[in-house]
Amino acid sequence: MTPTTPTRTPAPRRRARLASHLQRYGVLIALALLVLFGALRYDGFLSAYNVGSVLSYNAMFGLIALGMTFVIMTGGIDLSVGSVAALASVVGAILSPHGLLPALIGAVAVAALLGLINGLIIAxxxxxxxxxxxxxxxxxxxLALMTAGNQSVSADFDHGFTTLGQGSVHGVPYAALLLLAAFAIGAVALRTTRFGRHVLAIGGNEEASRLMGLPVERTLVLVYTLSGALAGLAGVLLASQFGAGQPTEGVGWELTAIAAVVVGGTLLTGGVGSVGSTLVGALLLGVIFNVLNFENGKGTISLSVHWQSVIRGAFLLVVVILQQQLAGRRARAASH
Structure with missing residues (x-):
């Protein structure tokens, strides 16, 4: 009998598999390494207070990034989310004397309406x-500036409105629980529902999806309405955390959301994406700036908010370049 030699995976295929794994899990590895670095270097980095603060503050950006994930997976973009969140914060603060639930419903409804308008025009x-x-x-x-009279609108502290942004249960902020619940629902919707499959199909090829009979227009309207509603929820968190509606806040939030989505591995061209990876991307960005704040406290470096924006932009550019390189390697390996 002729001895059989073990089959080996061709080098191009191995490289394609490695590139795929890096593209999928690279952001999670980076987050784990950064947390390990912070835990070893800074006292109190893993304290309940610091972890809760990071989760609570970044919940606003995470919610906006969740909506942006679905938008980008269709091949679109939503630049209005920061302004919509600012308007929702004002509406929430104005309605706060009526309690948390009316303020939440009113603010999210206004934001969802603006998202609906976006979707109808685009679709x-x-x-x-x-x-x-x-x-x-x-x-x-x-609208935010006119509604607020060009100034901050104080929220009511006596009817439970600020509980959402400032309260906690067993040390876990309500904002963090809201963020995790929203992402869990988003992940289920993307992977197990027709809506999620339609979103990915439209991002892959909108015209082909239309020829296949998929409800392209209706899906696009739903996606932008969802993005507006989540921006509205982020605006309610903003007003609840800081005790005031802020008509001038939200500038650049859309870029932070896009950065979290792209860092998480969702392609700007659409058709490929992951809700869970977006959450990891948002947390990675939040932890990066938390580390910078700790470093400022040690006196090693002194970075202003402006320099932090420069770092955010440079980081996003590096990630996009790496994404493009990994995607190119996968394509070349697949062609072999």
């Missing part, structure tokens, strides 16, 4: 998402 008038949401960014900012 049925075929206006580019960039142009449509840029216009909504300006409109929502103007």
């Amino acid at each position: 049925y008038l075929r206006i580019l998402p960039f142009i449509t949401t840029l216009a909504m960014l300006l409109a929502a900012r103007g």
Whole structure:
């Protein structure tokens, strides 16, 4: 009998598999290494107070990033989320004397309405998402300033409104629980429902999806409405945490959300993405700036908020370049 030699995986296939794993799990590995670095270098880094503060503060950005994930997976973009969140914070603060639930429902409803308008224009008038949401960014900012009278609106502290942003259960902030619940629902919706499959199909090829009979327009409307509603929820958290509606807040939040989505591995071209990876990407960005704050406290470096924005932009650029390189390697290996 002729001895059989063990089959070996060709080198291009191994490289493609490695690139795939790096693209999928690289952000999680980076987060784990960064947390380990912080735990070894800084006293109190893993304290309940610091972990709770990071989760609570970054819940706003995480909620916006969740909505942005679905938008980007369709091949679109939503530049209006920061302004919509600012408007929702004002509406929530105005309604706060009536209690948390009316304020929450009212603010999220207003934000969802603006998202619905975005979706209708993009889906049925075929206006580019960039142009449509840029216009909504300006409109929502103007509405926020007019509604607030060009100043912060104090929230009511006597009817439970601030509990959402400042309260906790067994040391876990309500904001963090809300964030985790939203991402759990989003992950289930993406992976187990027709809506999730339609989102990925549209991002892969919108015209092919339309020819296949998928409800492209209805799905796009739902996606942008969802993005608006989650931005509204983030705005309620903003007002609840800081005790005031902030019409001038939210500037650049859309870029932070896009960064979290891209860092998590969702392709800007659409059709590929993961809700769980977006959560890890949002936490990674939050932990990076938490580490910088600890480093500032040690006196090793002194970085202003402006420098932190520069670091955020540079980090996003590096991640996009790495994503492109990994995707290119997978494509070349697959062709072999």
